[in-house]
Amino acid sequence: MKRLAILAAVAFATAISVLPAWAAGTGMIFVSTEKGNEVVVLDQDHNIVKRIETSRRPRDMHFNADKSLLYVACGDDDVIDVIDVATLEVVDHIPTGPSPEVFAFSPDEKQILVSNEEDSRLEVIDMESRLSVQDIPTGAEPEGVIVSKDGKTAYVTSEVADMVHVVDTATGAVTKNILVGTRPRRFILTPDGSELWVSCELSSEIYIIDTATNEIKGDSLIFVPPGFREEDVTPVGLAITKDGSKVLLSLGRANHVAIIDAKSHDVLQYVLVGKRAWSVDLSSDETKAYVANGLSDDITIIDMASMKPEISIPIGRVPHSVVIDD
Amino acid sequence: MIKHLVFAVLALGLWSGAALAEGPVTIGYLGLQDDPRYHPDIVYTRIEIAPGGNPVDGATMGIDDLKVVSDAVGQTVSLDHQEAADATSLTAKVQAMVTAGEHFIILDLPADLVEQVATATKDLPVTLINATAPEDRLRSLCLPNLLHTAASDRMNADAMVQYLRTRNWTKVLMLVGPLERDKAMADAFRASADRQRLNVVDTRTFTLATDPANRESNNSQLITGNADYDVVYVADNQGEFSRYLPYDTQLPRLVIGSTGLAASEWQWSWDRDGSTQVTVRFEELTKGRRMTGQDWATWIAAKSIVTAYAKARSDDYAKIAEYIRSSRLRMDGSKGVQLNFRPWDGQMRMPIVLATHNAVIAEAPLDGFLHETNTLDTLGTDEPEQQCL
Numbered sequence A: 001m002k003r004l005a006i007l008a009a010v011a012f013a014t015a016i017s018v019l020p021a022w023a024a025g026t027g028m029i030f031v032s033t034e035k036g037n038e039v040v041v042l043d044q045d046h047n048i049v050k051r052i053e054t055s056r057r058p059r060d061m062h063f064n065a066d067k068s069l070l071y072v073a074c075g076d077d078d079v080i081d082v083i084d085v086a087t088l089e090v091v092d093h094i095p096t097g098p099s100p101e102v103f104a105f106s107p108d109e110k111q112i113l114v115s116n117e118e119d120s121r122l123e124v125i126d127m128e129s130r131l132s133v134q135d136i137p138t139g140a141e142p143e144g145v146i147v148s149k150d151g152k153t154a155y156v157t158s159e160v161a162d163m164v165h166v167v168d169t170a171t172g173a174v175t176k177n178i179l180v181g182t183r184p185r186r187f188i189l190t191p192d193g194s195e196l197w198v199s200c201e202l203s204s205e206i207y208i209i210d211t212a213t214n215e216i217k218g219d220s221l222i223f224v225p226p227g228f229r230e231e232d233v234t235p236v237g238l239a240i241t242k243d244g245s246k247v248l249l250s251l252g253r254a255n256h257v258a259i260i261d262a263k264s265h266d267v268l269q270y271v272l273v274g275k276r277a278w279s280v281d282l283s284s285d286e287t288k289a290y291v292a293n294g295l296s297d298d299i300t301i302i303d304m305a306s307m308k309p310e311i312s313i314p315i316g317r318v319p320h321s322v323v324i325d326d
Numbered sequence B: 001m002i003k004h005l006v007f008a009v010l011a012l013g014l015w016s017g018a019a020l021a022e023g024p025v026t027i028g029y030l031g032l033q034d035d036p037r038y039h040p041d042i043v044y045t046r047i048e049i050a051p052g053g054n055p056v057d058g059a060t061m062g063i064d065d066l067k068v069v070s071d072a073v074g075q076t077v078s079l080d081h082q083e084a085a086d087a088t089s090l091t092a093k094v095q096a097m098v099t100a101g102e103h104f105i106i107l108d109l110p111a112d113l114v115e116q117v118a119t120a121t122k123d124l125p126v127t128l129i130n131a132t133a134p135e136d137r138l139r140s141l142c143l144p145n146l147l148h149t150a151a152s153d154r155m156n157a158d159a160m161v162q163y164l165r166t167r168n169w170t171k172v173l174m175l176v177g178p179l180e181r182d183k184a185m186a187d188a189f190r191a192s193a194d195r196q197r198l199n200v201v202d203t204r205t206f207t208l209a210t211d212p213a214n215r216e217s218n219n220s221q222l223i224t225g226n227a228d229y230d231v232v233y234v235a236d237n238q239g240e241f242s243r244y245l246p247y248d249t250q251l252p253r254l255v256i257g258s259t260g261l262a263a264s265e266w267q268w269s270w271d272r273d274g275s276t277q278v279t280v281r282f283e284e285l286t287k288g289r290r291m292t293g294q295d296w297a298t299w300i301a302a303k304s305i306v307t308a309y310a311k312a313r314s315d316d317y318a319k320i321a322e323y324i325r326s327s328r329l330r331m332d333g334s335k336g337v338q339l340n341f342r343p344w345d346g347q348m349r350m351p352i353v354l355a356t357h358n359a360v361i362a363e364a365p366l367d368g369f370l371h372e373t374n375t376l377d378t379l380g381t382d383e384p385e386q387q388c389l
Helices: A002-018 B056-065 B067-072 B087-099 B111-120 B153-167 B180-195 B212-218 B275-285 B293-311 B317-325
Strands: A028-033 A038-042 A048-053 A058-063 A069-074 A079-084 A089-095 A100-105 A111-116 A121-126 A132-137 A142-147 A153-158 A163-168 A173-179 A184-189 A195-200 A205-210 A238-240 A246-250 A256-261 A267-272 A277-282 A288-293 A298-303 A308-314 A319-325 B023-032 B048-050 B075-084 B104-108 B127-130 B146-148 B171-176 B199-205 B231-235 B254-257 B262-264 B352-355 B360-364
Touching: A028 A058, A038 A058, A048 A089, A058 A100, A058 A319, A069 A100, A079 A100, A111 A142, A111 A153, A121 A142, A132 A173, A142 A184, A142 A195, A153 A184, A163 B067, A173 B067, A184 A238, A195 A238, A238 A277, A246 A277, A256 A277, A267 A308, A277 A319, A288 A319, A298 A319, B023 B056, B023 B087, B023 B293, B056 B067, B056 B075, B056 B275, B056 B293, B067 B075, B067 B293, B075 B087, B075 B293, B087 B111, B104 B111, B104 B293, B111 B127, B127 B293, B153 B180, B153 B254, B153 B262, B153 B352, B153 B360, B171 B180, B180 B199, B180 B231, B275 B293, B293 B317
Parallel strands: A100 A142, B023 B075, B023 B104, B104 B127, B127 B146, B171 B199, B171 B231, B231 B254
Antiparallel strands: A028 A038, A028 A319, A038 A048, A058 A069, A069 A079, A079 A089, A100 A111, A111 A121, A121 A132, A142 A153, A153 A163, A163 A173, A184 A195, A195 A205, A238 A246, A246 A256, A256 A267, A277 A288, A288 A298, A298 A308, B262 B352, B352 B360
16 A cells, blocks of 8 residues: 555656646645644545655644745644655754744745744744744734734734734734634735734634734624524634635534635635534635545535535544645 | 743733723632642542642633733733631631722632622622532522532533433433532432433432441442443542442443543543643643643633623723623633523533543533523523522
């Protein structure tokens, strides 16, 4: 079996080098599994190509800009693993503070900003020296991290303090605390950078923050699929299309993803996915969306044209994040 | 790795113009001197079989967890931990706390003292939060000044009964100890079993002895003999009888209740909903103590009070008291759902964990138990059943 997988990977790698149409990426799907301690790699036909063994409890993942490297925050070993996308091997580890969960790069990729869940800090790591250059105290259990396009501002949630901290990246100072709903989790910034959306897992709400003023804009949004109650909805994962027209929001225990009109905030479709829908990501051409289902150990692929689930694929123990190399 | 720490100053002035409640806030915490509930269990060889620990640690952590919130609204929250030995002096402590400006007091007391203290202080401008007494009787007192973050006996019983119903283990042999606590626990279980149409095949009282004349009530095998059952439910708050019951029943059946599978607000091995971080923080604070249901209940009580102070946007006690009782309070107890207090009996609604000594087997409400407004209200006394004593 293992040899077959390696053969498939080799064949795949060969295919990439001869097919120029794939030059933009391999089309491979990477899924981190919190309890499997691996990143599972699937090809475009959804065959599992490789299970890359990582440090313990891999969670959030991001590519570098040219997608040659994949960074994986591993919460139980206090490192960010670095995977070479060409060879599908872990090639490096970046040490972090205790229990790294979610991270973001500075726009120039010179720094990683990572939330360290267990010591309540947003840590800024210099990529070259690997040194922690800033260590910014946050409320307990910091999670979502996002950096503005100009790199001047970082936003981090504290799940326990129900807050979004606004951080001046030049000084490392928290310039504002914005109180939002209960257990704020993840962010998206609209492509024009004007709005910051925050998912609040336990109050079932989405808050929109005006980034010009860092004030909450309008009422919080609540998305409840038919047949569910508000308290069944525990929103976490967010993704937005490049034109800023549609937002995808995973609804956690409500086992659905909401596809939302980003301007009117109307729900275009509730898509049934697996149990505890968590992180969500879009392919670059935005024809597909990928959802990690933490409690059914699978991912669901959504066809964006029809807004229907296409297939669910078994992955491994507790899928956390999905990213696509395309 | 060398860390260059940059100490950031968290900016104040969150709600400019609206933050009226700035300044010091003191939360009261009232315990019983030398509370026997927290003695380490000691067998005659002086080996501790359960480490002792005072749930005040939970309240301390709750305040610390939300420090960043308090800071942001300009409040400095501290805990005033007091203890006394009897109802009279405990009541005097409450009165002194209120005089000193403390309007929320966490009670870490056995049920009879909760009842006496809460009744004696019901006209004072104070909200008492019962964090460690599970007796349903306290929820029926209908005292407007009393809230509860301890799960009631009935909530624990309903959780267990939902599980038995789901597994179709419907024939239950009940064993009940001599303590009032044991009887309260057993009464709640019986009421719950009746509601879900379980078959309580027999209820027997055990005693702690080896006296041959009373073998029928002190010998594990005899007391579990001459009956047909799927599980043995044991109500034993002392723990010395139930400790020896599993593997020693007449029929090869599971033991639940005070040992085996037990219902509680919290168990350290729960690893979803951010609970791991809470357990780890607690262990760090207490130098290795594992968080119990009582620790969780004082923790969520303190968090609820701090949240109400920060979010009520008022320094008027009446407004803060109203906020903490309202559905606007949406607490995160790291159990995956939002929590608040039931208006009819002041009980915090919450999921219940069913756990062995090292694993959570199920979390109630179990799938399929539905409710017309909130599935959490399938656990405990529901509004239509509520009767005030």
